Amino acid sequence: xxxxxxxxxxxxxxxxxxxxxxxxxxxxxxxxxxxxxxxxxxxxxxxxxxxxxxxxxxxxxxxxxxxxxxxxxxxxxxxxxxxxxxxxxxxxxxxxxxxxxxxxxxxxxxxxxxxxxxxxxxxxxxxxxxxxxxxxxxxxxxxxxxxxxxxxxxxxxxxxxxxxxxxxxxxxxxxxxxxxxxxxxxxxxxxxxxxxxxxx
Numbered sequence: 001x002x003x004x005x006x007x008x009x010x011x012x013x014x015x016x017x018x019x020x021x022x023x024x025x026x027x028x029x030x031x032x033x034x035x036x037x038x039x040x041x042x043x044x045x046x047x048x049x050x051x052x053x054x055x056x057x058x059x060x061x062x063x064x065x066x067x068x069x070x071x072x073x074x075x076x077x078x079x080x081x082x083x084x085x086x087x088x089x090x091x092x093x094x095x096x097x098x099x100x101x102x103x104x105x106x107x108x109x110x111x112x113x114x115x116x117x118x119x120x121x122x123x124x125x126x127x128x129x130x131x132x133x134x135x136x137x138x139x140x141x142x143x144x145x146x147x148x149x150x151x152x153x154x155x156x157x158x159x160x161x162x163x164x165x166x167x168x169x170x171x172x173x174x175x176x177x178x179x180x181x182x183x184x185x186x187x188x189x190x191x192x193x194x195x196x197x198x199x200x
Contacts, residue, residue: 087198094142095198097135102191104128109184114173118164121176125157128183135190146190153183 087095104127107113113124132154136147157179163172 086200091197094135094138094194097131097138098191098194098198101128101131101135101187104131105184105187105191108180113180114177118161121164122161125154125161128154128187129158143190143193146186146193149186150183150190153179153186157183 104124108124108128113121132147132150136151139147157176160172160175160179164176165172
């Protein structure tokens with residue numbers, strides 16, 4: 001009986017080769033599945049930088065309005081001077097005395113004065129005398145004729161007022177009224193002259 005040749009593979013060596021082939025194929029399948037799983041894993045993908053690359057919203061700085069500063073009003077020298085007397089230089093005293101005499105003459109020639117009684121009439125006469133003396137002092141030698149005429153009429157008025165209350169009331173009041181009219185006329189002539197000197 002003859003023996004088989006040693007060059008032909010036996011059943012044991014063929015089985016081993018088949019096992020090695022199956023094992024190699026299984027490894028390749030596992031490697032392919034692992035590679036595919038890694039490629040599809042979202043955690044392995046690079047994180048998006050869209051949020052970091054988005055432009056920041058513009059921040060508008062608030063506008064600060066400067067407070068309005070109102071310039072103080074400055075009164076002009078002309079406006080300040082308008083409050084002065086406006087009398088010509090060197091005539092201030094006599095023009096002020098003229099104004100005082102004019103006021104007292106107006107009070108003396110008021111039609112209501114005769115009805116105010118003896119005391120009121122005498123007080124008005126005394127005020128005219130005081131203001132006439134002041135004007136005569138300020139005028140010095142100027143307007144002497146006019147000042148003398150007023151003084152004469154005023155003296156007659158004083159005499160008439162002294163007769164008030166002597167029992168002859170109506171005649172005394174008429175005499176006082178006439179003397180007041182004469183005093184007013186003389187004073188008006190003086191005041192007219194002074195108006196030209198004082199400018200008003």
